[in-house]
Amino acid sequence: MKKELRKAVIAGNWKMNNTPAQTTALINEMKPLVADADCEVVLCVPYIDIPAAVEAAKGSNIKIGAENVHFKASGAYTGEVSTDMLKEAGVEYVVIGHSERRTYFGETDQTVNLRSLAALNAGLKAIICVGETLEQRELGYTETLLKFQTKMALTNVKPEQLKNVIIAYEPVWAIGTGVTATADQADEGNGFVRAAIAEAYGADLAETVTVQYGGSMNAKNAEELVSKVNVDGGLIGGASLKAQDFSVIVKAASK
Numbered sequence: 001m002k003k004e005l006r007k008a009v010i011a012g013n014w015k016m017n018n019t020p021a022q023t024t025a026l027i028n029e030m031k032p033l034v035a036d037a038d039c040e041v042v043l044c045v046p047y048i049d050i051p052a053a054v055e056a057a058k059g060s061n062i063k064i065g066a067e068n069v070h071f072k073a074s075g076a077y078t079g080e081v082s083t084d085m086l087k088e089a090g091v092e093y094v095v096i097g098h099s100e101r102r103t104y105f106g107e108t109d110q111t112v113n114l115r116s117l118a119a120l121n122a123g124l125k126a127i128i129c130v131g132e133t134l135e136q137r138e139l140g141y142t143e144t145l146l147k148f149q150t151k152m153a154l155t156n157v158k159p160e161q162l163k164n165v166i167i168a169y170e171p172v173w174a175i176g177t178g179v180t181a182t183a184d185q186a187d188e189g190n191g192f193v194r195a196a197i198a199e200a201y202g203a204d205l206a207e208t209v210t211v212q213y214g215g216s217m218n219a220k221n222a223e224e225l226v227s228k229v230n231v232d233g234g235l236i237g238g239a240s241l242k243a244q245d246f247s248v249i250v251k252a253a254s255k
């Protein structure tokens, strides 16, 4: 295992929280707290907050991401946002295929793949989410499902584009529930993701891909989770809305 080949990435996923004014205030509070991070620090924010976030983060080590992107360049897709729009606004990362998108908004493995390809072809970094439900876990399908979702998301992604791919393993039963996967469960899930990448692209390349854990990661459990060989940082929901908590997680990933 070659953890040193991969940079840890701590990404906040704000979901549908914070107005533009609240965005400015929270990022200004976070900036000094994460300034000496030895990991990549990203905040993925609602579309309407992007200009405020980019402005507030200017000159700092905080990178800004979006929470979704459409796969077409432009056209009659009411409510959607394109890669060009995000890039011009200063976005570098984009979350794709979050389980909330899959559950509430009809996102499928096919649309996750199309959105991922669009993001990568535009030079954005894609944080692609995969994860099993509790029922799927109890039926013993975790490995099969994680490998399937990972390979589907990466269909037609070129090997040289993997440097811009982050996979976030987020067990659905751990998201926003306060129930965190144990560090061993997180390591195992992330390992299944890495094995799927190895099956598709070879082991050497798979060792270079950042695989995050997400799901009730917080200031208390982050250090143990990121100490695992396959856990290269985290995708953080609730705890990314509090500057202090988020900075503790960033520090844990910087060790």
Ligand code: PGA
Pocket (backbone or CB within 6 Å): 013, 170, 174, 175, 176, 177, 178, 214, 215, 216, 217, 235, 236, 237, 238, 239
């Ligand atoms: P949570 O969310 O940290 O609030 O569980 C994680 C996520 O949905 O990315």
